[in-house]
Amino acid sequence: MGRFIILVLALGALWLLLSGYFDKPLLLGFGAASVLFAALMARRAGIVDNDSVPTGLFPGIFGYWLWLTFEIGKSNIGVIRHALAVEPKLSPKLFYVPCQPKTSVGKATFANSITLTPGTVSVDLGEEGILVHALTEDFADVGAIKEMGDYVARIEGSEA
Amino acid sequence: MSAFEVELTPIVFLDLSLLTMLILVAFAMLRSRHLFAVVMLSGIYSLLSAAFFVSLDAVDVAFTEAAVGAGVSTVLMLAGMLLTARREKPKTPGRAPVALAVVFVTGAALAYATIDMPAFGDPDAPANSYVGQQYVDETPNDIAVPNIVTAVLASYRGFDTMGETMVIFTAGVAVMLLLGLGSARGGREVSDAEPEDGEAK
Amino acid sequence: MIDWDLIRDLLSWALFLTGGFSVVAGAIGLVRFPDFFTRLHAAGVTDTAGAELIILGMMIQAPNWIVVVKLAFIAAFLFLTSPVATHAIAHAAWMVGFKPMQGPDLRYEGDGK
Amino acid sequence: MSMFAVATAGIIAAMTLALVRAFAGPSLYDRVLAGNSFGTKTVILIGLMGFLTGRPDFLDIALLYALINFAATIAILRFFSYRQSSKTRAKPMSEGEA
Numbered sequence: 001m002g003r004f005i006i007l008v009l010a011l012g013a014l015w016l017l018l019s020g021y022f023d024k025p026l027l028l029g030f031g032a033a034s035v036l037f038a039a040l041m042a043r044r045a046g047i048v049d050n051d052s053v054p055t056g057l058f059p060g061i062f063g064y065w066l067w068l069t070f071e072i073g074k075s076n077i078g079v080i081r082h083a084l085a086v087e088p089k090l091s092p093k094l095f096y097v098p099c100q101p102k103t104s105v106g107k108a109t110f111a112n113s114i115t116l117t118p119g120t121v122s123v124d125l126g127e128e129g130i131l132v133h134a135l136t137e138d139f140a141d142v143g144a145i146k147e148m149g150d151y152v153a154r155i156e157g158s159e160a
Numbered sequence: 161m162s163a164f165e166v167e168l169t170p171i172v173f174l175d176l177s178l179l180t181m182l183i184l185v186a187f188a189m190l191r192s193r194h195l196f197a198v199v200m201l202s203g204i205y206s207l208l209s210a211a212f213f214v215s216l217d218a219v220d221v222a223f224t225e226a227a228v229g230a231g232v233s234t235v236l237m238l239a240g241m242l243l244t245a246r247r248e249k250p251k252t253p254g255r256a257p258v259a260l261a262v263v264f265v266t267g268a269a270l271a272y273a274t275i276d277m278p279a280f281g282d283p284d285a286p287a288n289s290y291v292g293q294q295y296v297d298e299t300p301n302d303i304a305v306p307n308i309v310t311a312v313l314a315s316y317r318g319f320d321t322m323g324e325t326m327v328i329f330t331a332g333v334a335v336m337l338l339l340g341l342g343s344a345r346g347g348r349e350v351s352d353a354e355p356e357d358g359e360a361k
Numbered sequence: 362m363i364d365w366d367l368i369r370d371l372l373s374w375a376l377f378l379t380g381g382f383s384v385v386a387g388a389i390g391l392v393r394f395p396d397f398f399t400r401l402h403a404a405g406v407t408d409t410a411g412a413e414l415i416i417l418g419m420m421i422q423a424p425n426w427i428v429v430v431k432l433a434f435i436a437a438f439l440f441l442t443s444p445v446a447t448h449a450i451a452h453a454a455w456m457v458g459f460k461p462m463q464g465p466d467l468r469y470e471g472d473g474k
Numbered sequence: 475m476s477m478f479a480v481a482t483a484g485i486i487a488a489m490t491l492a493l494v495r496a497f498a499g500p501s502l503y504d505r506v507l508a509g510n511s512f513g514t515k516t517v518i519l520i521g522l523m524g525f526l527t528g529r530p531d532f533l534d535i536a537l538l539y540a541l542i543n544f545a546a547t548i549a550i551l552r553f554f555s556y557r558q559s560s561k562t563r564a565k566p567m568s569e570g571e572a
Binding site: 089 | 382383386387389390393394395396398399401402403405406409410427430431434440441443444445447448451452455461462463464465
């Protein structure tokens with residue numbers, strides 16, 4: 001029930017911010033009706049769980065995003081240098097990275113963070129961890145990627 | 161009525177490059193024999209033409225183009241691909257002079273017709289000189305819907321768009337039936353074939 | 362007295378220039394890189410640095426707060442979905458049996474010497 | 475020459491390059507990648523268009539495009555994997571018969 005209320009509040013805030021109407025009763029009524037309809041449908045479909053409303057991630061995720069932004073910036077410069085080099089020296093590599101996060105949300109966050117930093121793309125999630133494709137040897141830095149996984153594991157919270 | 165005065169603003173360049181890309185994509189679709197490539201290119205074509213519609217201020221058309229053209233029709237075409245081969249059969253180079261002639265005559269007629277059209281945004285154009293302004297002025301007072309297009313379609317033109325409203329109503333009823341909103345219990349209970357899956361969830 | 366408008370303009374000029382540069386660089390990589398998996402990385406540059414920097418530049422120039430909010434939603438949405446889409450493409454290709462080039466001499470695995 | 479025009483020119487150039495990749499292929503997944511990248515550029519282009527004309531109110535469409543582009547890419551890939559799995563399921567059966 002707590003998750004449901006959070007979902008309704010989040011959807012309502014989204015509706016208000018996107019529409020920008022605060023003083024028209026008719027439109028506000030339509031908005032409230034659509035928010036409730038969407039939330040009830042989600043509940044009926046049984047998808048109001050930790051995957052769709054990941055309350056466990058907050059508030060630690062904001063610090064993580066800030067940190068991730070800098071990582072993305074750094075690796076972008078590297079990839080752009082290769083894209084514009086007269087003779088790009090690529091040495092693509094496939095390797096496994098151990099996956100520390102335990103919850104499904106944590107795993108998804110970690111794998112998407114790997115993909116989001118250019119130069120590395122998560123290809124598959126298996127028993128041995130996450131299969132990563134890297135553009136060059138420099139990007140295939142298992143230590144740095146594991147650091148990212150540790151960070152996610154610290155903030156992911158529990159599955160409940 | 162009005163001379164063509166082309167002012168080279170960035171928007172004109174934008175329109176020109178969008179149209180050029182549209183033509184390029186269309187030719188690539190004609191030339192390609194690989195059907196998957198054609199489907200992907202048609203998705204790109206929809207995106208481009210939707211961007212062009214936005215540039216023409218036809219925002220509602222752009223909405224529809226994005227949802228139907230880039231979204232639904234791509235998937236429908238892919239589903240159609242399931243029933244056929246992946247490559248088009250090579251055919252003998254086009255010998256269809258009649259079709260070519262028809263296309264050229266129609267195109268020339270359409271191009272000729274544009275000469276009579278009022279300039280884009282002309283205040284004296286028929287579209288702007290009769291009741292249009294009145295709708296723009298009165299809608300906010302008559303109906304509390306901020307989007308004038310919505311208000312005109314759903315309210316002022318409620319009778320001559322009755323067919324359209326019926327379609328939307330039918331679609332709404334179909335969605336409600338599919339979701340099972342009609343029954344008091346909220347749909348039938350459906351159990352999964354494998355009980356392990358149900359427990360794991 | 363600080364000229365805030367000038368600072369705003371300079372800042373968004375810088376963001377637009379770097380963002381546009383990243384978008385073009387990513388697209389160049391998309392054309393130049395040798396195989397499918399390396400092209401994924403180039404597309405990633407466009408999706409992250411390019412898109413977000415240009416959107417940030419637009420946010421600085423926005424005339425009212427609702428435009429800022431909408432741009433923020435677009436930015437957040439691209440931030441959350443672009444890795445999912447990229448991974449989905451990579452994973453689909455991997456499952457079909459696409460093998461990436463490996464090593465500095467860009468050889469396919471099991472290609473012989 | 476406004477700053478929006480510069481950014482738009484960059485986007486147009488990148489769109490052209492993405493088109494080259496979509497034309498050239500060679501594989502199906504290259505084309506899906508090019509199409510997805512093209513969609514992201516369209517989102518930004520529509521946003522920039524609003525600023526170029528001085529009416530940045532059309533951002534709703536850019537938001538909608540971001541949603542549709544993502545959903546369409548996922549739908550296309552789901553379709554491929556569906557086709558693939560039906561193929562691999564069909565294969566052993568025909569081999570068993572032979």
